[in-house]
Amino acid sequence: MQRMRTWRQRVHRTTPVALLAILLQAGNALAMTVPASGSFAYDLYDIGVNQILLGPVGFTGGVACMCVAAILAIRQMILPAAGVVLGGAFLLRANTVVETIGALIS
Numbered sequence: 001m002q003r004m005r006t007w008r009q010r011v012h013r014t015t016p017v018a019l020l021a022i023l024l025q026a027g028n029a030l031a032m033t034v035p036a037s038g039s040f041a042y043d044l045y046d047i048g049v050n051q052i053l054l055g056p057v058g059f060t061g062g063v064a065c066m067c068v069a070a071i072l073a074i075r076q077m078i079l080p081a082a083g084v085v086l087g088g089a090f091l092l093r094a095n096t097v098v099e100t101i102g103a104l105i106s
Contacts, residue, residue, distance in 0.1 A: 053094045062091030 065088025
């Protein structure tokens with residue numbers, strides 16, 4: 001019985017240290033860039049990001065999300081309202097999100 005107890009104490013001491021070591025381990029950093037102009041990927045990027053996400057469709061979607069979040073908050077549905085607010089904020093601030101995608105992503 002004593003042997004099992006000392007083993008458990010040792011496990012309880014080493015587990016947080018191992019988790020901390022895993023979390024602090026450095027990883028590779030990746031960055032996304034805009035595709036080259038004239039390529040098929042740039043056409044998809046232009047339609048998906050510049051015309052839809054950053055255009056009137058994205059703005060309208062963001063405003064609609066905020067309206068839905070207000071309705072959910074009035075109905076005391078706080079968790080779904082919080083998720084919808086985050087999505088709406090993403091759509092309304094899509095230009096800064098698109099700019100930071102080019103930053104380092106680890």
